[in-house]
Amino acid sequence: MALSGRISAVVIVTVFVLSLISPLIVPYDPDAIDLDSLRQPPSFRHFMGTDNKGRDILARILYGGKISISIAVTASIISILIGISAGMLSGYAGGAIDTVVMAVVDLVLSFPAFLLAIGISVIFPPGIYTVMLALCAVGWASFARLIRGQVLSLKEAAFIEAARALGCSSLRVVLVHLIPQCIPLALVMAGLRAGGYILTEAGLSFLGLGAQPPTATWGSMISANRVFINSSPWMVLFPGTMIAVTAICFNLLGDALKEKFDVRT
Amino acid sequence: MAPLLAGITFVTFSLTKALPGDPVYGMVAERSSPEIIEKIRKELGADKSVVRQYAGYVTLLAKGELGRSYFTNREVMADISVKFPNTMRLAFAAMLIAAPLGIFLGFISAKNKGRAADRIITMLSVSGISVPVFWSGLLLMLLFSLRLRYLPPSGTGGIRYLLLPALTLSLPALASLVRVTRVTVLDVIQMPFVRTARAKGLSEAGISLIHVLKNALIPVITVIGLEFGSYLNGAVLTETIFGWDGLGRYAMEGIIKRDYPVIMGCLLIGTIIFISVNLLVDIIYHFIDPRVRLHGSER
Numbered sequence: 001m002a003l004s005g006r007i008s009a010v011v012i013v014t015v016f017v018l019s020l021i022s023p024l025i026v027p028y029d030p031d032a033i034d035l036d037s038l039r040q041p042p043s044f045r046h047f048m049g050t051d052n053k054g055r056d057i058l059a060r061i062l063y064g065g066k067i068s069i070s071i072a073v074t075a076s077i078i079s080i081l082i083g084i085s086a087g088m089l090s091g092y093a094g095g096a097i098d099t100v101v102m103a104v105v106d107l108v109l110s111f112p113a114f115l116l117a118i119g120i121s122v123i124f125p126p127g128i129y130t131v132m133l134a135l136c137a138v139g140w141a142s143f144a145r146l147i148r149g150q151v152l153s154l155k156e157a158a159f160i161e162a163a164r165a166l167g168c169s170s171l172r173v174v175l176v177h178l179i180p181q182c183i184p185l186a187l188v189m190a191g192l193r194a195g196g197y198i199l200t201e202a203g204l205s206f207l208g209l210g211a212q213p214p215t216a217t218w219g220s221m222i223s224a225n226r227v228f229i230n231s232s233p234w235m236v237l238f239p240g241t242m243i244a245v246t247a248i249c250f251n252l253l254g255d256a257l258k259e260k261f262d263v264r265t
Numbered sequence: 266m267a268p269l270l271a272g273i274t275f276v277t278f279s280l281t282k283a284l285p286g287d288p289v290y291g292m293v294a295e296r297s298s299p300e301i302i303e304k305i306r307k308e309l310g311a312d313k314s315v316v317r318q319y320a321g322y323v324t325l326l327a328k329g330e331l332g333r334s335y336f337t338n339r340e341v342m343a344d345i346s347v348k349f350p351n352t353m354r355l356a357f358a359a360m361l362i363a364a365p366l367g368i369f370l371g372f373i374s375a376k377n378k379g380r381a382a383d384r385i386i387t388m389l390s391v392s393g394i395s396v397p398v399f400w401s402g403l404l405l406m407l408l409f410s411l412r413l414r415y416l417p418p419s420g421t422g423g424i425r426y427l428l429l430p431a432l433t434l435s436l437p438a439l440a441s442l443v444r445v446t447r448v449t450v451l452d453v454i455q456m457p458f459v460r461t462a463r464a465k466g467l468s469e470a471g472i473s474l475i476h477v478l479k480n481a482l483i484p485v486i487t488v489i490g491l492e493f494g495s496y497l498n499g500a501v502l503t504e505t506i507f508g509w510d511g512l513g514r515y516a517m518e519g520i521i522k523r524d525y526p527v528i529m530g531c532l533l534i535g536t537i538i539f540i541s542v543n544l545l546v547d548i549i550y551h552f553i554d555p556r557v558r559l560h561g562s563e564r
Contacts, residue, residue, distance in 0.1 A: 107272040111536045114498030115516075116276075119532040122520060123283045199397050203502055206399050207520055222400060226506070229403055230411045240400035247395035255391070 005256020008249035022062035030063040060216035072197040075135040083143020091151030108141035184261035191254030332526035341530040352511035358431035363438040371446025393440025399502040402433035419508030430507040438492040490546030
């Protein structure tokens with residue numbers, strides 16, 4: 001795999017592991033209000049400064065990283081599973097099932113994705129599960145379409161014909177022969193999609209539709225602190241950098257996997 | 266188009282039905298009598314079957330009726346028609362930045378594949394699709410408005426107000442146009458007709474402009490249409506940051522107050538704009554690429 005892809009994977013894992021063990025690294029509670037140290041610039045006591053309630057930005061960023069990365073990765077995996085199931089069903093069964101599944105896919109894809117995610121988020125109580133639901137509900141459709149395309153081209157391949165001639169059931173053909181062929185494509189899509197999900201989750205949090213205060217997420221930190229951008233830019237700079245770096249790493253990882261497996265998305 | 270519209274309205278209808286709380290209570294004042302509540306419920310058709318309710322919903326939509334805001338009691342459609350031109354102005358300005366620059370940079374990148382220019386442009390385009398617009402917008406505002414004081418930080422108005430939000434909104438579209446242009450140009454360069462053009466002694470600039478770019482532009486136009494969706498998505502965040510009085514900020518205000526008719530109205534109108542733009546792109550396609558006309562029936 002390309003060097004950029006390896007570095008990206010290391011960065012993502014590092015950020016996630018650091019966020020899991022954050023109490024060992026930062027001696028501050030992410031939600032603890034400290035009225036003696038309001039809006040402190042970065043220093044040795046607070047590496048990334050503090051916000052307008054005296055909370056340590058680094059502690060909040062690490063805590064938020066746990067939430068953002070978990071949501072993005074979990075939602076990608078769930079979307080892929082739904083997308084593979086729908087795409088396999090549609091591509092392999094064909095006929096009326098194919099028409100119906102693809103009609104639903106076209107319908108989902110005809111909405112501007114972020115607007116639909118907002119529409120879904122507002123009907124449920126805000127929180128991380130609502131965000132995941134919104135991401136999956138919007139994100140599975142493009143997976144399904146790609147997997148269907150892959151299945152359609154593989155269906156006529158000689159090895160599938162051979163498997164059928166040997167008497168494999170449809171279920172066995174799908175599980176043993178077709179799904180393994182779709183795994184590279186799914187991995188590439190997952191990497192690229194997780195990058196997109198990081199951004200969408202941050203966007204929803206920015207709008208107040210993500211995990212609720214005082215829970216820290218990168219998007220909500222930017223949203224809450226943006227009024228202080230001129231006087232205390234660190235309060236906005238650091239969370240945004242984390243979103244950008246994580247999303248860049250997921251995208252580079254996806255691109256590197258794409259080159260390695262030589263698939264087109 | 267018609268089945269798609271039916272599907273879209275069905276989705277927005279279902280979302281509306283799934284909203285928490287009874288819409289009737291959102292419309293009546295506190296301490297209204299049960300009779301008044303019952304009367305409004307009848308008017309809304311909430312006592313009828315779901316199918317009849319959906320039919321009623323579509324009929325209202327066809328009349329351009331999106332309901333009234335819970336808070337201002339103004340018609341959502343009237344508000345949207347005031348704010349819609351502002352969002353379109355912003356989206357077109359963003360497109361004017363993104364399309365030429367994206368095609369140019371993508372072309373340069375492909376022509377220099379593997380060299381430093383390609384690497385730098387590729388890295389910038391990955392950053393472009395990875396940086397959230399609400400953050401890049403804030404950084405641009407910090408630099409150009411608050412520190413350098415060249416441009417106003419927020420408000421709706423002329424070109425000075427338009428510049429920063431349009432630039433912010435154009436970044437993700439610009440980045441994905443660079444990526445698509447690069448890939449398609451690399452594809453077209455390998456085509457036999459390019460070799461033929463070179464063999465008959467055309468200048469490299471002539472080949473690039475007439476043969477490569479013309480053919481590469483066709484898929485790029487589709488992406489320009491699809492990116493319209495990203496303008497609408499990004500508009501909610503960008504308009505909020507820059508105080509631009511368009512659909513996006515209107516939707517944001519609706520979200521904060523949980524003003525459901527406003528949110529659903531924006532979702533529906535945004536989606537209709539999106540599919541209309543893509544329909545338009547398909548029609549343009551038909552005119553500029555004779556191959557689509559020939560193969561159209563097979564697709």
